[in-house]
Amino acid sequence: MTATSQATQDVVFDVDHVTLRFGGVVSLNDVTLQMYRGEILAVIGPNGAGKTSLFNSLTGVYTPQEGTVTVAGRAGDAPVSVIGKKTHVVNHLGVARTFQNIRLFPALTALENVKVGIETRQKSGPIAAMLGMPWQRREEKESTATALALLNDVGLPGRGNELAGALAYGEQRRLEIARALGTNPGVLLLDEPAAGTNPVEKRDLAELISRINRERGVSILLIEHDMKLVMSIAHRIIVLNFGEKIAEGTPQEIQRDPVVVAAYLGTSAEDAQQQAEQAPELTLIDTDTVQDEEQADD
Ligand SMILES: Nc1ncnc2c1ncn2[C@@H]1O[C@H](COP(=O)(O)OP(=O)(O)OP(=O)(O)O)[C@@H](O)[C@H]1O
Ligand SMILES: [Mg+2]
Numbered sequence: 453m454t455a456t457s458q459a460t461q462d463v464v465f466d467v468d469h470v471t472l473r474f475g476g477v478v479s480l481n482d483v484t485l486q487m488y489r490g491e492i493l494a495v496i497g498p499n500g501a502g503k504t505s506l507f508n509s510l511t512g513v514y515t516p517q518e519g520t521v522t523v524a525g526r527a528g529d530a531p532v533s534v535i536g537k538k539t540h541v542v543n544h545l546g547v548a549r550t551f552q553n554i555r556l557f558p559a560l561t562a563l564e565n566v567k568v569g570i571e572t573r574q575k576s577g578p579i580a581a582m583l584g585m586p587w588q589r590r591e592e593k594e595s596t597a598t599a600l601a602l603l604n605d606v607g608l609p610g611r612g613n614e615l616a617g618a619l620a621y622g623e624q625r626r627l628e629i630a631r632a633l634g635t636n637p638g639v640l641l642l643d644e645p646a647a648g649t650n651p652v653e654k655r656d657l658a659e660l661i662s663r664i665n666r667e668r669g670v671s672i673l674l675i676e677h678d679m680k681l682v683m684s685i686a687h688r689i690i691v692l693n694f695g696e697k698i699a700e701g702t703p704q705e706i707q708r709d710p711v712v713v714a715a716y717l718g719t720s721a722e723d724a725q726q727q728a729e730q731a732p733e734l735t736l737i738d739t740d741t742v743q744d745e746e747q748a749d750d
Contacts, residue, residue: 470519497692526638548637558617569634
């Protein structure tokens with residue numbers, strides 16, 4: 453797998469001097485960043501660094517006390533402010549997400565879960581559905597066909613009638629992605645999509661995320677702790693630590709950055725630099741090895 457970027461200079465998210473506090477806790481401290489259309493941008497950092505808080509600030513869940521966030525969800529959209537908007541409004545702007553803790557309707561089937569996503573952008577409301585209006589029946593057929601295609605696409609072919617809650621953990625994570633894609637997003641935010649999955653599932657997931665980016669042209673913002681996965685598919689990486697952006701760069705730059713290594717090891721940058729010189733295996737992960745492995749696997 454090669455991390456060839458289709459990124460443009462077109463800004464999807466423009467985050468400017470954002471600070472988010474909960475009482476005395478500063479979850480995001482003066483964070484400024486841009487996400488460009490077409491890229492897979494990873495957000496990494498130790499536990500509690502502010503990664504999920506960033507996602508929540510981008511999607512209308514949290515309202516930062518300071519700073520601005522604008523989004524141009526789909527290609528050609530004019531940027532609009534996210535601050536103070538409700539989550540469903542932000543979703544209509546072309547922003548879809550999955551959650552660190554899976555949020556599906558466990559008692560609905562896989563197909564129904566995806567259709568919930570699709571129907572958020574259809575015109576029929578519950579009244580039209582009850583009356584069985586002709587356009588409603590047409591939309592229903594379309595949404596079933598689209599949902600089946602999406603299930604196929606994320607690697608769950610023929611699983612539509614199974615209850616979401618009965619699917620294996622890794623399958624539920626894929627189902628969440630299918631549901632998010634159902635809203636026809638321009639940008640997809642994935643919060644730890646590989647958490648709790650096995651190595652084979654992680655590899656398949658990396659392939660799926662790359663494919664969604666490449667074939668659908670969806671920009672991807674990815675929070676992930678698995679460094680091998682991140683290094684293999686991200687075009688660019690932003691590192692948060694204690695709510696602050698401490699580094700930004702290509703996977704190669706990030707994994708050799710002593711400030712980043714220090715944040716992960718909990719030491720000073722100087723100590724991390726020394727350790728890296730004495731024991732290079734302590735750097736986050738060797739991308740060359742990852743690429744070699746990927747090629748060997750192909
Ligand atoms: N709703 C909230 N109320 C109070 N504090 C919060 C809230 N949301 C986040 N925080 C705090 O903000 C900080 C950042 O949390 P966040 O969940 O963004 O971290 P994270 O980088 O996603 O961590 P993890 O890797 O463990 O998921 C933490 O100190 C957390 O306790
Ligand atoms: Mg988190």
